[in-house]
Amino acid sequence: MSTVAPPETGQLTKEQLLEAYRVMRTIREFEERLHTEFATGEIPGFVHLYAGEEAIAAGVCAHLTPDDYVASTHRGHGHAIAKGCDVKAMMAEIYGRKTGLCHGKGGSMHIADLAKGMLGANGIVGGGPPLVCGVGLTARVKQTDQVAVSFTGDGGSNQGTFLESLNLAACWNLPCVFVIEDNGYAESTPPAFHQAGVDIAKRADGFGLPGVEVDGFDFFAVHEAAGEAVRRARSGAGASLLVCKVMRYYGHFEGDQQTYRGADEVKELRRTRDCLDAFARRVTEAGAVEESDLSDIDESVRALLDEAVAEAQAGPHPGVDEVLTDVYVKY
């Protein structure tokens, strides 16, 4: 999946709108499909589904090239897809097969593809921000115009690593964008219980960085704000904090009973806050794309997912003789 940097005006071409839709639809279908397949017990380990939050991954990564880097969380499938990772290889990885992106060794929480600038999903809460500081420093030393973006949750925004990264990125003027996906639950705990101030955007002020808050269900809002943050980083003006307010459709992990949510909370969310429905309605009403363009994409994405699951299920497991490969790097 290619990601193309948009023109300066902030206006999107038809191709870019369709690409954004394709990214979001692919993420949605991937996650919905995983929800079904995981219930069969065939997939090892845990999965943490991104469904509902697609506009953030799509809106941010639309501004990134293959030379830019992203670091993700345990809820990383969306970022991987938006950054251009191969969908079939991702599915195979989640199924623990040799044909996966990490040869079946990492699973859902370590999905990565360095060639595509995807540093990986990460089981360590708050683990991403320091990594993108490293990328930012490399870019400065090598004098490239690369940008590094980290995705962290509302819970992760309390981690020392996140705050230290803001501090370092500000001190060293690093080309980083710190995205917070505030979905209202740190596992099962809402911010009122775990977050002093409950004002993540304001935390940037403490480091002299700009902090912005946008509606994470609105692709265009995320896209515009992320565009400015990325442009700022790329031009050497430094880092920024982008807080996207959103909610997830599924639990913290598959199997989560979600007793901490309202009885009809998810049902209402799916009905009233669906970034794909909203996007489709707006772009067709504006006359920018045809409904048939979108349904063509829906169809091809579903076919892709069918193939991905079938091929993953048929894929070979890594053998015992491979237990120690890919553990250490040979120089």
Added chain:
Amino acid sequence: MAQDSRVGIVANPASGRDIRRLVAGASVFGNADKAGIVLRVLAGLGAAGVRTALMMPAFDGLSAALERQLHAHATAERHHGAAPLPSLEALPMPLTGTAADSVRAVELMRAAGVSVIVVLGGDGTHRVVAKACGDIPLCALSTGTNNAFPEVREGTVAGLAAGLVATGRAGDGALRRELALAVELGDAEPELALVDVILSAEPFTGARALWRGSGVSELFVACANPSAVGFSSIAGLLQPLPRAGGRGMHVRLTDDPAEAHLVLRVPLAPGLLAAVGVAGFRTLELGEEVATAPGSGCLALDGEREIERRPGEHVTVRLVPGPLTIDVDAVMRHAARVNATRMHPPPE
């Protein structure tokens, strides 16, 4: 004097943190700071004899910070002659985290019979409140970005003035009838703007705040203040009009140098000065309705892209009477004249 006067407080936790932090020189207005302002407003209200304040519950840091500050205030040594704070009641309402919360809060405040609503927010917040408040006077305090409508005003005195209005001791001339712009778009529900209505060519609302000077074709303003920040400054710098003076303005803008009669450099946002081409302008009288040129793109209300116009949709804009606001300076001058702050009897 009204014995059981109640005042509503709307403090928008979402104001002052949009994209203008990235593209202009704006800073984030923190929610702990807003809580501090609410505390000061409560102190002023209490001194004016208001016993009850109603507030929207906020599940973010604003109410947590406010609770802490109220506790500290209650346990601190009481100053000689200080009045108790009004009791603060949270409105019984669920929160959606959207502008609908402010509307719902104002509706509940009206039902509860508040005599004044103190608003902490930017132009957008005040716009939303004004749609629902009817003739309940607003004390408009700025915690947003451009703040063309609300004023930068210290909370203690604002609270005192609002309290004097609420308890019927503000005298004549305390209230100002503002102007507003009524916007009708197709058969959708009519909208209201307190400062400006802008037609932009940008097809989608994006990050809401309108900060690009290009692609804007028409501007309507309810006030033309030359010292304002935002698109209304274009009108203010063309021909200043007094606030609530019964007249507004309609300006046609253009990106084409050949069409522009003049080009102005104006402050579109804090720290952001841009050139805008003016093709023509004229004043609007109260009640006058203008049909905009056909086209598509966004309608921005009070500086925020709110509505995506479908191709062919008709938009009309009309200058109408707006909400009542409290003229804090007028109230305090009156208070001085009638010794409203004198205490009977003097404290021991």
